[in-house]
Amino acid sequence: MGELRNRVVQVRCFGDPDVLEVVAAPLPTAGRGEVRVRVLASSIVYTDVVIRRHLYPQTITLKPPFVLGYDVVGEIDQLGPNVADFKPGDRVADMTVVGSNATYRTLRAENATRVPPGVDAAEAAALILSWTTAYQLLHRAAHVKPGQRVLVHGAAGAVGQALLTLGRMAGLELWGTARGDHAALVRELGGTPIDYQREDFTKIVPGGFDVVFDGIGEDGCRRSLAALKRGGLLCAYGYTAGVQARRNLFSILTWTARLYVLGWLPGGKRVYFYSINLMRARHPAWFREDLARLFELLAARAIRPRVAERISFAEVAEAHRRLEAGGLEGKIVLCPDLPSRDQRERGLTA
Structure with missing residues (x-):
C-alpha cells in the first residue's frame, strides 16, 4: 500500500x-x-x-x-x-x-x-443532514399525527423531499410549495403541488393547515403563519430567502431571535424554531x-x-x-x- x-x-x-x-x-x-x-x-x-x-x-x-x-x-x-x-x-x-x-x-x-x-x-x-432534519421536524418537533394537513415549503429541495416522503409514511395529508416545473416531483413524493409563483398558499386549505414547515423564511414567515389554522404550528428551520437576498448576519440573527421569542400567537398559533445542532446538543x-x-x-x-x-x-x-x-x-x-x-x-x- x-x-x-x-x-x-x-x-x-x-x-x-x-x-x-x-x-x-x-x-x-x-x-x-x-x-x-x-x-x-x-x-x-x-x-x-x-x-x-x-x-x-x-x-x-x-x-x-x-x-x-x-x-x-x-x-x-x-x-x-x-x-x-x-x-x-x-x-x-x-x-x-x-x-x-x-x-x-x-x-x-x-x-x-x-x-x-x-x-x-x-x-x-x-x-x-436533510433527512434527519425532516425526521426530527416531523416526530421530535411537531409530533405529527395521521390525517393532519401539512404544508411543506421548498418541497423540491432536499429537506422538502424528505418531509414529503416521511410525512406520507406517517399518514399525513401533504401540500408542497415549489416552482411549477417541480410539480411532478412533488406529486411523485406524495404531496399536492402549489406553484408559489402563481398560487396563494394561504388560501389553498379552508380553515388552514395543522402544521407548516418553513425553511425559507420569506417575509419573516408572516404568510406561513397566516396559512395556519387556529392552534396550528409553524416549524421554522432555515432562512434561505435571507441568504439568497444576501442579507448580513445581523439581520438573519435578528430574524431568528424574533421567531424564538414569538412562541405563542393570537388564535393559539405556535412557533417552533428548529435547529438540528441545538437539538443534538440537548438530546x-x-x-x-x-x-x-x-x-x-x-x-x-x-x-x-x-x-x-x-x-x-x-x-x-x-x-x-x-x-x-x-x-x-x-x-x-x-x-x-x-x-x-x-x-x-x-x-x-x-
Whole structure:
C-alpha cells in the first residue's frame, strides 16, 4: 500500500465559490476516544454555502482557513486509545458541520453511527443532514399525527423531499410549495403541488393547515403563519430567502431571535424554531437513534434519497455555484476516491 495522503476543501476567506481551494493537508491521527476514517462520501449542502459566506450562526467564530464538510460517511482505518465498539473496516457516519470534505478525518467514536452493510455511501451521506432534519421536524418537533394537513415549503429541495416522503409514511395529508416545473416531483413524493409563483398558499386549505414547515423564511414567515389554522404550528428551520437576498448576519440573527421569542400567537398559533445542532446538543441520543432508523429504512429500500451527482474534489466550487443557482432535485455528494470529470470522460481511474 502506498503512502496515505490527505486532501481537503478549504475556505481561504469568506466569499463566493472562488474562495474554495483543494489543498494537501496533514494526515490526522486518531486520539483517545476517536476513530480515523477514510472518507467515502461527504455531501455538498446549501448550509456549506451559508458557512462559506459567513452567515451561519453555529460557525460564526470560525476564521479562515478551515475545511468545509457538514457530514461524512467513511471507513474506519485507525482506532484511537479507549475505542472498543468499532474495528478497522467498519463503516460509520456523523454530522460534523465542518471538516469532512476531505480524504481522511477523525471522529469521536461516541458520536459515530454505524452504516449498514450494502448501503450506498453517497445515499447514506445524503440522509445525514436533510433527512434527519425532516425526521426530527416531523416526530421530535411537531409530533405529527395521521390525517393532519401539512404544508411543506421548498418541497423540491432536499429537506422538502424528505418531509414529503416521511410525512406520507406517517399518514399525513401533504401540500408542497415549489416552482411549477417541480410539480411532478412533488406529486411523485406524495404531496399536492402549489406553484408559489402563481398560487396563494394561504388560501389553498379552508380553515388552514395543522402544521407548516418553513425553511425559507420569506417575509419573516408572516404568510406561513397566516396559512395556519387556529392552534396550528409553524416549524421554522432555515432562512434561505435571507441568504439568497444576501442579507448580513445581523439581520438573519435578528430574524431568528424574533421567531424564538414569538412562541405563542393570537388564535393559539405556535412557533417552533428548529435547529438540528441545538437539538443534538440537548438530546444527543435522539440524533443517533433517528439516523440509525433512517439507515434501516435505506437498507430496506423503504426510502431512497436522490443523488443528483457524485463529484470529485475538482468539481466542488462548481457544485457550490449550482447550489446557489437552485433547481437541483437531488444532493451533490463529494466522493474523494472518484476521478475528476475529465478523467471519467476519458475513461481513466484515479
